[in-house]
Amino acid sequence: MQGTIDGYSYGLITPVAGYIMACLGSALGLRCTVRSVRSGRRMPGWLALGAASIGCGIWTMHFIGMLGFKVRETAIGYDGPLTLASLLFAVVSVGVGVSAVVYRGTRLPVLLTAGLFTGLGVAGMHYTGMAAMQMEGTVRYDPTTVAVSVLIAVVAATAALWAAVSVRGLSAAIGASLVMGVAVTGMHYTGMAAFSVQLHTHTTAAAGTGSTAVVLPTLVGALAFLIVAGTIVVFDPLLILGDDEADIDRRVPSARR
Template identity: 65%
Template sequence: MDGTVDGFRYGAVTPIAAYLMACLGGALGLRCTVRSLLDGRTWRPGWLALGAASIGCGIWTMHFIAMMGFHVQETWIRYDTGLTLLSLLVAVVVVGIGVFLVGVRGAGRGTLLLAGVITGLGVAAMHYLGMAALRMNGEMHYDAVTVTLSVVIAIVAATAALWAAVTIRGFLASLGASLVMGVAVSGMHYTGMAAVSVEVHGTLATSWSGASASSLALPMLIGPVVFLLLAGVVVMFDPLLVLGDGEWNRPGPAARSPRRRPAAAVETGAGTAAAPFGEPPAPRQW
C-alpha cells in the first residue's frame, strides 16, 4: 500500500526554521574562511576548521529540523540514533575537505571544481544517510531522476559557496551570499524529499527500534546549535571580521605594511633634489 507522504506537517514552521539554520551556518562558515585568508599560517587551520564545522553543523541542523516536518500518515517514524549522528560527522568532515582545499590551495578553477564536487557529494551523502536512519512500517523508494537533480543542486550550491568564501570579503556581501546558500541547501533537501515514496507494509512490524523525532529533537539539536552560537560569538568579537572591510580589500601582508611617503623635496645649490622620507634634508650649500 502506498503511504501518504507529507513533508510539511507543521506548515511553514519547519522550512523557515531549517532555512534560517542553513543561513546561519553558511554565514559563519564564510566569515571564518575569509578570516583564514587574512591570517598567517599559524591560525589559518583553526579558522578553516571552525568554518567547516559551522557550515557542516548548519546544513545538518537544517536537515534535521526539516525532517521533523516529514510525516507518513499510515505509519509512525523512528530514527536510528547512530546513523543520524554519523550523518552529522559526514557533513562536517566532507565540508572540511572542500574548505581546506580552497583555503590552502586557493580558488583556482580546478581546485574549486574538485572541492565543490567533493563537498556537494558530501552534502548529498549526509542527506541520504540521514534518510537511511529512518525506521518505519514500510519501505522507502526514490525516483532516480529527482535524486540525481538533488545531487547536482548540492554540487552547484557547494561550488558557489566555496567560491564566495574565497572571493566575497565584505560583510554585507557575505551575508547576501549566505542567504543564497541557504536557498540552495534547502532546495537540495526538498528536491531530495520530493523523490521519496513510501510503500507501507500491510501488517505492523514488531521489530521497530529507534527514537521519535520529538524525543531526539532536544539532544540532537542542542549540540550543533550551541556550537553555532559559540562560533557566532567568536566571529562577532573579531574586529577584522565585523569592521575590517577596508583591510580585506588589501592583497596581502605586504600591502598592510606602512606605506612609504613621497620623498621630500630639498633645495640644493644646483636645484631641487629628493631626500628619502625619514632622513633629514641635506644642508643647504651657499
C-alpha cells in the same frame, strides 16, 4: 499499501526555520574563512570553525525539515549512530572543500574537484539522514529526482566554496549566505520529493528511537555550537577593527592570476 507522505506537517514553520539556520551557518562559515587568511598560525583553527559552522548549518536545516516530515500511517524512528554519521558527513566534506580552495585557490580544476567532493558529501549527509529513519515499510527513491538533488548539492557546494574565498565585506557575505540557504533548502526538499514508502501489511510503531529522543538533543547541540561560533566571530578583534580588504586580497590564493 502506499504511505501518505506529509513533508510540511507544521506548515511553513520548519522550511523557514531550516532556511534561517542554513543561512546562519553559511554566514558564519564565510566570516570564519575570511578570518583564516589573516590569522597566520591560527588559520587551521578558523578553517575548522568555518567548516563546522557551514556543516552544522546544513545538517541543522536538514533535520529541522525532517521534524516536519510524517508518514501518516506509521510512526517514524531514528537510528542514533546514523544520525550522528550524517552530521560527520557534512562537516568533513565541507572542511576538505574549504581547505582545498583556501590553500590551493579557486582555479577551475581545484574549484570543480573540491565542489564535487563537497557536494557529494552534502548529498551523502542528506541520504544518510534519510537512511536513519526507521518505519514499518519499504523505502523507495525516484532515481531521476535523486540525481537532480545531487546535482543541486554539487552546484551549491561549488558556489559556496567560491564565495568562501572570494566574497568580501559583511553585506556581501550576508547576500551570499541567503543564496546558499536557498540552494541548501532546495536540495533538501528535492531529495525529499524522491522519497516514497510501501507500507507493510500490519504497521506498528517504528523500531528505532523516536525523533524527539534522537533528533532534538542533536539539534540542540548543533544550535549551541552555532551560537558559540557566532560569539567567537562577533568578538574577534579583526572584525571589531574592520577588514583590511586590500590585505586580504593579497593573501587569499584565489586572488592570484
